[in-house]
Amino acid sequence: MxxxxxxxxxxxxxxxxxxxxxxxxxxxxxxxRAPCLFYACEEYGPNDAALYSPATGATFRIPFPGPPHEKRGFTFACHGGWLFTTDEVGDPYLLNPVTGAQATLPPVKTIYHNDEFYDDGGKHVWPADPENGTMKPSISWARHTEYLRVAISTTTDVTECTVLIVHTPEWRLSFARPGDDRWTLVSQDESFVANVLYNDKDGLFYILYLHGSIGTLNLCEPSPSVSLIMRSVLRSSGYRTMYPVLGPSGELLQVWRNWSRTHTPLKYRDTYQDIVNEMLQGCVDLAQKDDNDNKQRDELETEDGDEEGELWETDANDQEIDGSQLLREGIDLPHRLVDEVTTDEILVFKVDVDRQKLVELRDIGDHALFVGFNSVVCLPTKDFPAFDPNCIYLTDDCFDYSPMLRKDLGIWNIKNRNMQKLSYAWPNMYSWLHLPAPVWITPKF
Incomplete structure (x- = not known):
């Protein structure tokens, strides 16, 4: 068996x-009972994926119908054991990978701004622009670049659920239900949504924006729109991914994950103090300082020679790709190692709506968070010795350089503010492929 x-x-x-x-x-x-890691691997071939259960230490073969791995795109794990994924063109659908059940969603070209942006193959050609330094044409594929985040409402019948997506351009919101003909754009005063969350306790979607403000959205209303409940707390968006989370007691949290490109010299990466300096005055109650708060840039410099020279040399090599040849061959841009990223810092906050403040947390008790291209899970660890308390289990979900080789997977210790690579913690996993990116999913039979 x-x-x-x-x-x-x-x-x-x-x-x-x-x-x-x-x-x-x-x-x-x-x-x-607990999140599993869903990912593609060579051992299972182009039509199956691996499902690794840290709680049991076992890996299972899961059918993953659709295009071959190298032609897959955005894959996001939602509540109820559902994956939001796409075909080769970029048309999305819902898939329960352990039962094989599927639900059809409206095509990508019915999303706001897309009717003429992509061709029938889901491709958009960006022409060369020598005046702005772009010497060769480039291409975008809907399956890689259209979708940013997903949340679905909780229902017993998936055909009755509502799917809310964050999408390009301008990181807008649209929603649809399985069987709909088109996506419906949400009316909102702000654009550039960072992430979304569905709360089955009140039936509302929570919208987190790049500057830290939060809104709620009731998609059961005739003309739904976002109502802000929390003000902005940041001056700029920075290089970070942000997650809205329901904490151990159901309280609303924000998690900020700051990252940088791996070839960026360490002295140019953001420190904890850099992030603090971006906060608007009076909007955040910080935790008591510890030794990790006092890192200075000179402590982050390495002794590996001229990193800046290596940086520019790598960027120069990256520009040597012949975009016109790729267009003729009709293939994707290569997945370049220069586009790897690494997590530098993670901050966790409790959202105090009454005081309109964020409160920094250094301890979430005997719970662990699971973040990435998935609906964030907050899991009590006392029944799962495979998971460490007060930690965040991360998969690689940086959008800025998509598609890319996904390597930034690890376990972040909230108190000590350091990360262990996932491959070191669980060496019995298969090596994952880059498409689809590994995601956390809690299966549902």
């Missing part, structure tokens, strides 16, 4: 008593 995929394992367990006993040894119900 070890060679079977999960749907086949479940069917085999219903054949007879002895097969049922063998089926039970795989502990499939445990998959529904």
């Amino acid at each position: 070890s060679s079977l995929d999960v749907p086949s394992l479940r069917r085999a367990g219903a054949v007879c008593r002895s097969w049922r006993a063998a089926h039970n040894a795989f502990c499939l119900p445990a998959l529904e």
